[in-house]
Amino acid sequence: MLFLQLVLFVVLLPGGGSEDDFQETITFRIILTTSFYNHSWTQNQGSAWLDELQTHGWDNKTGAFSYLQPWSKGNFSNEELMEVEKLFYTYSIRSPSIYHNHVTEWQLEYPFQVQLVLGCDSHFGEASVGFMRIAYQGSDLVSFQNTSWWPSPEGGSRAQQVCTLFNQYHVSSEIVHKLLTDSCPRFLLGLLDAGKAYLQRQVRPQAWLSTGPSPGPGRLLLVCHVSGFYPKPMGVMWMRGEQEQRGTQRGDVLPHADGTWYLRVTLDVEAKKAAGLSCRVRHRSLGGQDIILYWGHHLSVYLILLAVTVPLLLLIVLALWFKKRCSYEDIP
Structure with a gap:
C-alpha cells in the first residue's frame, strides 16, 4: 500500500508547461529529494519545473503546494489539487521507511539522498508518455518502463534488489503505467494551454x-x-x-x-x-x-559624447565665473 501511495501522489502532482510552438521539446519534471541523515532523521524537498522555469514549490512541514505562476494549476480542480497535496504529504512522511528498512540489504550508508524524478515531454504540442526515475546519491538507480521497474546499468546489485521489491506490487505497476501514459501527458497539455500567453511571449534583447x-x-x-x-x-x-x-x-x-x-x-x-x-x-x-x-563604434560614441560634454561644461563654468565677477564689480 505504501508504494501504491507513492505512485499515486507522484504522478498526480501538478506541474507547469509551455507551448511548443517556439521550442521543439518541452520537459516537465517533478523532483522529490529525500535526505537521510540517520535512521530517525530525514528531510524532504519537492518542486516542479518546466525546463528551467520552476512552476511549483512545496512546504514539507504543511504539505501545501505553492503555485509560482498564475497558470500553475492548469485545468485541475481545487478538489484534485487538495487530494494531490494529501497524497504527497503522506508519501513524504511514510516513504523513508522503505529505505530505512532495507539499509543493510541494499547497502545504503548514512547520510545519503534518494531522488525521484517524474515528468512528461511535449513535442510540438503533442505530449509523450511520461517517465519515472529514482536515483541514489546522484546516480541512476531504477526507472519505470512499460509496466515494470528496470535497474540502471550503473546501479549494480542494489538496483536489482530495489526492482525485485518494487515489481512485487503488480497493481501499483499497472497504475503507474496508466498514469504515465494518460494523466501526466493530459495534465501537461492543460498547463501548456493555461500558460500559453506567458510562455509564448517574446521579449527583445x-x-x-x-x-x-x-x-x-x-x-x-x-x-x-x-x-x-x-x-x-x-x-x-x-x-x-x-x-x-x-x-x-x-x-x-x-x-x-x-x-x-x-x-x-x-x-x-x-x-x-x-x-x-x-x-x-x-x-x-x-x-x-x-x-x-x-x-570601436561604442568607443567612438563615448569620444563624441566627451567631445561635446567637456566643452559645454567649460562654457558653463566660465559663464558662472564671469557672472560672479561682474556681480562683485557692481558692489560700490
Missing part, C-alpha cells in the same frame, strides 16, 4: 559591448552582453565581416528574476586586431533583423 580583464600584454578580452530576452534560445557570435571567429567563448545563459535571460560571450584577441570585429545577436523576437554591434 538589449546588447552592449565592453572589455573584460586583460588576458595578457597586448591583448583584449572583448565582451558582448545580451540581456532581458525571452524565450531562452539565443545566438550570439563574434564576427569579422561574415566570418565567425573561432575563439568565441559562450558563457552560461543566466536567469533574471522577471523570467528573462542574460548571456555573456567573449573573444580573446590581439589589441591591434580588434578593429573590424563585431558581435552579432540573433533571436526570435528580432524578426530576422539581427543586432550587430561593431567594436
